[in-house]
Amino acid sequence: MKKLVNSNQMKKIDSYSIETIGIPSLVLMENAANQVVTTMQKNITKEDIILVICGSGNNGGDGLAIARILLNLGYQVDVFFAGKEASMTEETHKQMTIIENLDMVIWNAIDEINFANYTILVDALVGIGLSEKLTDAYKQIVEKMNHHEGSIYAVDMPTGISADDGKIMGIAVKADYTITFGHHKIGQVLFPGSDYCGKLIVSDIGFPPVAMDSIHSKYYSYDKKDLEKLPKRKAYSNKGTFGRVLVIAGSENMSGAAYLSAKAAFRTGAGFVEILTTESNRSIIQTQIPEAVLTTYNPEQLNEEKEKIKKSVQQADTVVIGPGIGVSKESHQLLDLVTLYVEPPVVYDADAINLISEYYNTFPLLRNNTCSRLNEFSNTLPPYSIITPHLKELARLMDKDVRELQDNLLDTADRCANDSKLIYAIKDARTIVTHKDDRYINHSGNSGMATAGTGDVLTGIIAGLLAQGLEPFEAAKMAVYIHGLAGDYAASQKNEYSLIATDIIEALGEVMK
Ligand SMILES: NC(=O)C1=CN([C@@H]2O[C@H](COP(=O)(O)OP(=O)(O)OC[C@H]3O[C@@H](n4cnc5c(N)ncnc54)[C@H](O)[C@@H]3O)[C@@H](O)[C@H]2O)[C@@H](O)CC1
Ligand SMILES: [K+]
Structure with missing residues (x-):
């Protein structure tokens, strides 16, 4: 049986793991980033040129960690930070400091980037923190991503899909793979969200079972x-x-x-x-x-x-x-x-x-x-x-x-x-x-x-x-x-x-x- 959760329930599991159990948020983020990289490595080569597109929330923090891990493994990777510095979460800020100490290209404006130079995109703009229809600035980025010919890996959620019901919030990234954390989200099972996820992989990033079980969801699905x-x-x-x-x-x-x-x-x-x-x-x-x-x-x-x-x-x-x-x-x-x-x-x-x-x-x-x-x-x-x-x-x-x-x-x-x-x-x-x-x-x-x-x-x-x-x-x-x-x-x-x-x-x- 697969439990299906909404964004609030997933956030409760996050905070139970961090605040009640004491697992540092950055540990979960590192695990999440490693899981995304492990999935990517099944398909990408060192010839690929990867662009990781990050927002200011923790989804963006995951993205920055993914970029760093890929770089350490010898992949060609650049970062596009599309968020606002002032809105960065504490974790994302830390990830950014690390990235800035490494020899990496960090783009800050969409006009500077030639998407055609990249063979792989990683979508770490917005995850389960999506609150309303995407802003015009993010819309423009998503449009560019969807016109791109290479594969797109979405981190946790394709940006623009509501984790709660699978609706498109204005526009959404059409991912080839979505690596989600802990539980399936309701919005990844219902349409149209399900279509936008591409191949969906649910990864264990170290939420303890007691945290996973700390919420009751009335939604579930069956498996074999x-x-x-x-x-x-x-x-x-x-x-x-x-x-x-x-x-x-x-x-x-x-x-x-x-x-x-x-x-x-x-x-x-x-x-x-x-x-x-x-x-x-x-x-x-x-x-x-x-x-x-x-x-x-x-x-x-x-x-x-x-x-x-x-x-x-x-x-x-x-x-x-x-x-x-x-x-x-x-x-x-x-x-x-x-x-x-x-x-x-x-x-x-x-x-x-x-x-x-x-x-x-x-x-x-x-x-x-x-x-x-x-x-x-x-x-x-x-x-x-x-x-x-x-x-x-x-x-x-x-x-x-x-x-x-x-x-x-x-x-x-x-x-x-x-x-x-x-x-x-x-x-x-x-x-x-x-x-x-x-x-x-x-x-x-x-x-x-x-x-x-x-x-x-x-x-x-x-x-x-x-x-x-x-x-x-x-x-x-x-x-x-x-x-x-x-x-x-x-x-x-x-x-x-x-x-x-x-x-x-x-x-x-x-x-x-
Ligand atoms: N410790 C944690 O909390 C963990 C969080 N994780 C990651 O963190 C994500 C959740 O992080 P957050 O709660 O920070 O949320 P997100 O990073 O998913 O989204 C919030 C950010 O998106 C922006 N945003 C929201 N709606 C928008 C809209 N309509 N248009 C434009 N921008 C919009 C917000 O301004 C904010 O900067 C998860 O999806 C997952 O990827 C993972 O690293 C696992 C651990
Ligand atoms: K995303």
Whole structure:
């Protein structure tokens, strides 16, 4: 599990290490500089000509130390001090004094520098101390850096990216590598910040574990070690051991969603998958996925089909409803019936979310009052249900503008979690799974996954994990992580352009090993 922190939390870890533990600030700075140089040395040669661009804060201090270490190692390196002498921190001042005693070129004005003379740039202008939009003077430097053709190494943060939410503060350095210290920052995982980091390396610079643990962050991500949380397979087992999934999906001319969800549930390990769909899909689904049990209904005669639907719902360990069911009156009746009969955790996806939004749009009093609208809505669904909206669906549900939600992703997640009974997987390039005081930000996956049917696959994976006994919140987080890993594996075998939803299902076998 990777803890994700914001700038304030990281500063608290810094000051705990320095003030409470007593590690001198300059020791941490030296460690930080050494870590950056170690990463650089994997790629640079003595032929390279390096320019280290420094601000007045401690990020700039790191830069000055980096320049000195590179010089000591025999590299060709110059410094551009772009900050103001009067604003230098104590540490940066000390680093500058050392540099001035060495035989180094120190530029002070951008106009004096020919960036084309340098093959490598080091960005030590601003780190986690970024407070607002970059000043015009720094903007001009960042523009020059981004026009430069060589590699850029960003120290701690690419200058201009907010460590708190990944937003660009006016303009930002487009780094090839970012070497960050202690913990991942939230702004390095969320977009657009994530894109600006290039390859991200998290370095240990000697913060003691007690300092690292001194802050609580509600934000975290998973890594491969978290796959240990997958449900263990018992040797003494039968198909009943691994749970029964009911996938309620598909409508006339829409059979693909049911197939994708059901197959993903099987490939995730569910012992038994039943598909409940319209009679019109019978032959195609039977051909596509003979492993699944098929129950069909006539949408025009739902009243007569109630008992059949009730039986399917009540036999299941977990129920998925929504992919491809459409938003007709009959689909609404189906959703009502299922919600009435269901006991196990339910995954509400796609059209189920659209139907719920439509229903709430008929209550004008609930409009524009997001909290009561979401609370009201959660009261009608079984507790610990998982709801998997992409941003457009969530915007409909909250009666908000998509752009507004996208621009305030972390606030949006907080608003969803205000309602403590449900688990939301807010699907975006970085899916956020929220429940109570926890925010899981997913770090796996790639742009190839922005293609039809991948949401149906995710729903099936969640259901497969739920059926095998994972708690709903854990199942949602793990499913989102595995879904992204499978997408990454599939893209590595093909490419991001050609990836389609079934490739993700096929890759599950590889990533769940
Ligand atoms: N002991 C420590 O505190 C350590 C700090 N470290 C480094 O220090 C950094 C944090 O240092 P600071 O807190 O001094 O902050 P930074 O150096 O990241 O940023 C503060 C400086 O940037 C300027 N600045 C902020 N916003 C600006 C804007 N919008 N436009 C132009 N200039 C702007 C400020 O005037 C100030 O000079 C970390 O990112 C890391 O690189 C590391 O050396 C590890 C140890
Ligand atoms: K920086």
